[in-house]
Amino acid sequence: MAARFWIFCGVGIILGALIVQVQCNEESQLISNLFKNYNKNIRPVVRPEDKVEVQIKLTLTNLISLNEKEETLTTNVWIEIQWEDLRLAWNSSDNYGIEVIRVPYNTVWLPDIVLENNIDGKFDVAYYANVLISSSGWMYWLPPAIYRSTCAIEITYFPFDYQNCTLAFRSQTYSANEVDLTLAVDEKGVTIEWVDIDPAAFTENGEWAIVHRPARKMINTRYSPDDLEYQEIIFNVIIQRKPLFYIINIILPCSLISSLVVLAYFLPAQAGGQKLTVAISVLLAQTVFLFLIAQKVPETSLSVPLIGKYLIFVMCVTTLIATNQIVVLNFSLRSPSTHIMSHTIKHVSTSRAIQSNLSFQELLHLNLLVFDHHQRCLHLSLVMMCSRSNCPCLLFSVDSIDVSSTANLYKSLAQAAPEIKQCVDACNFIADSTRQQNNIGSEIESWVLIGKMIDKVCFWAAILLFIIGTVGIFLTGHFNQVPEFPFPGQNKKYAPS
Ligand SMILES: *[C@@H]1O[C@H](CO)[C@@H](O)[C@H](O)[C@H]1NC(C)=O
Numbered sequence: 001m002a003a004r005f006w007i008f009c010g011v012g013i014i015l016g017a018l019i020v021q022v023q024c025n026e027e028s029q030l031i032s033n034l035f036k037n038y039n040k041n042i043r044p045v046v047r048p049e050d051k052v053e054v055q056i057k058l059t060l061t062n063l064i065s066l067n068e069k070e071e072t073l074t075t076n077v078w079i080e081i082q083w084e085d086l087r088l089a090w091n092s093s094d095n096y097g098i099e100v101i102r103v104p105y106n107t108v109w110l111p112d113i114v115l116e117n118n119i120d121g122k123f124d125v126a127y128y129a130n131v132l133i134s135s136s137g138w139m140y141w142l143p144p145a146i147y148r149s150t151c152a153i154e155i156t157y158f159p160f161d162y163q164n165c166t167l168a169f170r171s172q173t174y175s176a177n178e179v180d181l182t183l184a185v186d187e188k189g190v191t192i193e194w195v196d197i198d199p200a201a202f203t204e205n206g207e208w209a210i211v212h213r214p215a216r217k218m219i220n221t222r223y224s225p226d227d228l229e230y231q232e233i234i235f236n237v238i239i240q241r242k243p244l245f246y247i248i249n250i251i252l253p254c255s256l257i258s259s260l261v262v263l264a265y266f267l268p269a270q271a272g273g274q275k276l277t278v279a280i281s282v283l284l285a286q287t288v289f290l291f292l293i294a295q296k297v298p299e300t301s302l303s304v305p306l307i308g309k310y311l312i313f314v315m316c317v318t319t320l321i322a323t324n325q326i327v328v329l330n331f332s333l334r335s336p337s338t339h340i341m342s343h344t345i346k347h348v349s350t351s352r353a354i355q356s357n358l359s360f361q362e363l364l365h366l367n368l369l370v371f372d373h374h375q376r377c378l379h380l381s382l383v384m385m386c387s388r389s390n391c392p393c394l395l396f397s398v399d400s401i402d403v404s405s406t407a408n409l410y411k412s413l414a415q416a417a418p419e420i421k422q423c424v425d426a427c428n429f430i431a432d433s434t435r436q437q438n439n440i441g442s443e444i445e446s447w448v449l450i451g452k453m454i455d456k457v458c459f460w461a462a463i464l465l466f467i468i469g470t471v472g473i474f475l476t477g478h479f480n481q482v483p484e485f486p487f488p489g490q491n492k493k494y495a496p497s
Pocket residue numbers: 091092093094
């Protein structure tokens with residue numbers, strides 16, 4: 001019996017010592033004192049009409065991405081929320097000098113701040129960090145969050161665009177009469193009217209450069225202070241795209257392949273359909289680029305992106321050139337048997353020929369040579385026929401035809417009729433047909449020349465159109481810069497000085 005009593009006593013003493021030890025932890029004593037009559041569902045105010053001032057600050061650690069197609073901005077932020085809860089204040093000198101305690105988020109009153117324009121149903125933070133309570137009752141909560149928010153994409157100048165994205169925060173349950181949302185104030189008493197960026201923690205985005213990041217408290221006067229929509233804290237992130245990626249991957253290849261189309265003018269008319277094939281191939285390649293862009297930008301009919309405009313422009317130029325090639329081919333491959341060359345065209349073509357590299361004199365010389373050649377041939381055939389029929393004209397040397405010998409020739413020809421007459425007729429026929437062929441050849445050549453002329457004029461026109469269009473379109477993109485101030489009409493930077 002006595003032994004059992006002593007065992008009980010021993011266990012009791014050990015347990016008592018343990019309890020004393022636990023109670024001796026100053027912090028737990030303080031917390032249990034603080035939370036003795038604490039109800040986390042009650043707003044930390046003395047009178048019902050008092051407002052709780054809640055300070056908000058946003059620290060951007062990473063701009064993860066902007067999805068143009070889905071019009072969403074994904075950011076990694078720390079949202080700093082501070083307020084005062086006088087029920088949780090203590091006298092630190094009475095409590096072993098404890099200045100700060102940390103308690104789980106679900107043990108204290110929270111102002112219920114949410115991201116209003118989220119897109120994935122995640123209104124709150126990613127990790128519920130502890131709340132820091134200082135001895136004055138000042139509450140400090142800094143949970144990290146990955147927010148996916150809506151961001152209306154303005155694609156008019158894509159890929160030389162800048163975007164204006166918004167993160168809007170408000171209390172989901174407390175109206176402006178209960179909770180007063182304000183921007184945080186730094187140590188010097190300056191209101192932090194910007195999204196904070198800690199250079200050490202911030203990771204630069206490869207595609208976007210942050211230009212402005214103002215923060216404002218907005219009062220929507222359309223609502224009464226009893227409505228939840230009445231007050232909001234708005235953070236704007238105005239970002240400019242770094243266009244190098246699109247220049248290297250789309251604009252440059254597209255311009256290069258499009259510039260090939262003007263080379264179609266250098267192909268000779270003999271290449272025929274090949275001239276057209278060049279234009280059609282380029283048109284196909286451009287369609288592929290258009291397809292690539294369509295996959296990137298949102299499916300909106302409100303505006304056409306700059307690069308889309310450029311592609312449509314080069315496609316129009318290519319189609320124009322293809323049409324032009326058909327016209328040129330139509331002219332180049334004409335012949336006297338299918339088309340009659342009008343006098344004006346003939347005149348223009350000859351006068352052009354004088355100015356062109358192949359000068360008229362050269363042309364004339366060439367024709368004369370051919371003609372000369374034919375005449376010699378005529379003489380030769382005459383001599384050959386005469387020799388076959390053993391006529392006296394064999395006596396005359398062909399090379400030394402002069403007036404007297406020609407008269408003699410005619411005389412002897414008359415004597416030798418009618419065989420010689422036949423011979424002369426045959427000779428005349430050969431001469432006629434040769435002259436005719438000569439004429440046909442020169443007219444075909446004229447048509448080719450006209451084709452060349454059109455080619456040359458259109459080549460310069462196309463090059464000019466192409467260069468002016470390309471430069472013009474991309475210059476408008478170059479001048480699309482973010483305004484100096486985040487809000488037009490307000491000469492205020494909203495940035496740390
Ligand atoms: C805290 O307690 C000390 C000692 O009990 C007292 O002197 C001091 O005035 C108290 N401070 C406040 C703010 O009540």
